[in-house]
Amino acid sequence: MAQPIPTHAAIVIVGGGIIGCAIAYHLTKRGHRDVVLLEKSRITYGSTWHAAGNIGQLRSSRALTKIVTMSVEQFRSLERETGVSPDWREVGSLRIASSEERWRELEGAAAGARGFGFEVELVTPEECKRLYPYISLEGVVGGAFTPSDGYVQPSGVTEAFAKGAREGAARILEGVRVTGFERTGRRILKILTDQGAIRCDLVINAAGMWAREVGAMAGVAVPVAAFENQYLITEPIPDLPRDLPVIRDNDNYFYARPEVGGLLVGTVDKENPPFGRGGIPPDFERQLLPEDLERFEPALGRITRRLPILSELGVRDVVNGPLPMSVDGEPIVGFALDNFFLACGFVAGIGQAGGAGAVIAEWLTEGRPPFDLSALDCRRFSSSAYSEDELYAAAERALAHHYDIHDPDDEPR
Numbered sequence: 001m002a003q004p005i006p007t008h009a010a011i012v013i014v015g016g017g018i019i020g021c022a023i024a025y026h027l028t029k030r031g032h033r034d035v036v037l038l039e040k041s042r043i044t045y046g047s048t049w050h051a052a053g054n055i056g057q058l059r060s061s062r063a064l065t066k067i068v069t070m071s072v073e074q075f076r077s078l079e080r081e082t083g084v085s086p087d088w089r090e091v092g093s094l095r096i097a098s099s100e101e102r103w104r105e106l107e108g109a110a111a112g113a114r115g116f117g118f119e120v121e122l123v124t125p126e127e128c129k130r131l132y133p134y135i136s137l138e139g140v141v142g143g144a145f146t147p148s149d150g151y152v153q154p155s156g157v158t159e160a161f162a163k164g165a166r167e168g169a170a171r172i173l174e175g176v177r178v179t180g181f182e183r184t185g186r187r188i189l190k191i192l193t194d195q196g197a198i199r200c201d202l203v204i205n206a207a208g209m210w211a212r213e214v215g216a217m218a219g220v221a222v223p224v225a226a227f228e229n230q231y232l233i234t235e236p237i238p239d240l241p242r243d244l245p246v247i248r249d250n251d252n253y254f255y256a257r258p259e260v261g262g263l264l265v266g267t268v269d270k271e272n273p274p275f276g277r278g279g280i281p282p283d284f285e286r287q288l289l290p291e292d293l294e295r296f297e298p299a300l301g302r303i304t305r306r307l308p309i310l311s312e313l314g315v316r317d318v319v320n321g322p323l324p325m326s327v328d329g330e331p332i333v334g335f336a337l338d339n340f341f342l343a344c345g346f347v348a349g350i351g352q353a354g355g356a357g358a359v360i361a362e363w364l365t366e367g368r369p370p371f372d373l374s375a376l377d378c379r380r381f382s383s384s385a386y387s388e389d390e391l392y393a394a395a396e397r398a399l400a401h402h403y404d405i406h407d408p409d410d411e412p413r
């Protein structure tokens with residue numbers, strides 16, 4: 001039976017994707033009992049359910065790297081704590097350098113990783129082949145193997161966070177749409193929904209690619225756009241090793257991991273089409289976008305040269321879904337108003353949710369985050385009043401830059 005809408009709650013989270021559920025879980029772990037999460041459809045039904053679930057700890061900033069290492073810790077214990085399996089496969093990930101510049105980037109990243117307490121081993125082309133027998137070594141300079149990376153089942157992780165949150169007394173209300181806010185000065189007084197109003201002390205906007213619309217309801221500009229992202233799943237490969245790592249070859253713009261006996265292959269395509277210009281459709285839920293195999297074509301030649309087995313395998317499925325992307329490609333967290341907190345723009349949110357949930361819960365409980373989050377803080381934007389054209393143009397540049405080579409003196413990627 002549907003739970004009734006409360007008239008008051010201390011903390012209301014908008015959005016039941018992996019980010020909102022992780023925050024609810026960590027708030028209850030810190031003793032918050034009056035937490036309500038509002039989800040317009042069902043939990044996971046936004047960008048979360050169809051994500052590939054790859055978890056890579058080397059990220060674009062120190063804060064994000066730390067956050068993903070915290071998530072990995074949680075993947076190891078979530079089933080024990082909640083009874084729901086995230087299906088965590090700690091098989092490692094192998095990053096291939098197909099250029100000297102990429103190799104130098106990997107060398108810098110490997111040195112940086114030690115400071116975060118996880119190992120990245122630099123390996124020769126021959127060791128790459130031993131770790132990943134399906135690759136051709138043509139043009140391979142070397143690789144970086146991170147044994148503690150892997151992949152998860154995104155819905156399983158989200159369900160686990162949601163179950164843990166419910167056990168900690170959070171109320172997760174599905175089928176409740178937030179329609180507006182009552183605001184005075186820099187404070188939200190009430191959150192308005194299609195089923196009544198809730199007086200609240202704090203609101204967290206974890207609405208993923210809808211965060212801009214939810215922000216606008218509160219008079220807050222949230223610079224988050226959305227783009228299509230696509231992967232394919234091949235027919236099974238006989239005797240595919242169960243412990244095959246995730247492989248990433250950014251010079252050839254792809255990643256791959258095992259999926260039901262075959263390979264899930266994603267292009268890290270620089271020209272993903274924008275989604276939701278003019279507003280993310282409010283009724284979009286658990287939907288995919290039309291598959292576009294032509295978009296794979298230019299990349300497929302490069303990918304097949306690195307993974308020749310692909311030319312022998314049929315395509316079993318293609319998944320094309322939308323994902324949120326902020327104006328500079330990094331998540332957006334922090335107080336936009338005195339009691340309106342942002343937790344959105346997570347482009348790789350499956351790997352970041354657990355750690356982000358923990359640091360946000362600490363911030364909201366102790367008054368400050370556990371480490372420097374300035375790279376993600378919403379106050380980093382000098383102007384948040386982007387026109388839609390400016391927002392999409394900047395987010396597109398950020399997306400294209402995401403897989404470029406980065407100077408090792410930059411923060412680790």
Ligand SMILES: Cc1cc2nc3c(=O)[nH]c(=O)nc-3n(C[C@H](O)[C@H](O)[C@H](O)COP(=O)(O)OP(=O)(O)OC[C@H]3O[C@@H](n4cnc5c(N)ncnc54)[C@H](O)[C@@H]3O)c2cc1C
Nearest residue numbers: 015017019040046047048052053054178208348349350351
């Ligand atoms: C094809 C593809 C592959 C991906 N692969 C990976 C990967 O390998 N690894 C990785 O880390 N990430 C991956 N991602 C990215 C990942 O999916 C997202 O970063 C993540 O799901 C974002 O989670 P979220 O909770 O912010 O958003 P969402 O899951 O979209 O959740 C937001 C929720 O807010 C709800 N909502 C919106 N408006 C309202 C309202 N007005 N009232 C109430 N509720 C509302 C929505 O219904 C939705 O459920 C991939 C994405 C795609 C598309």
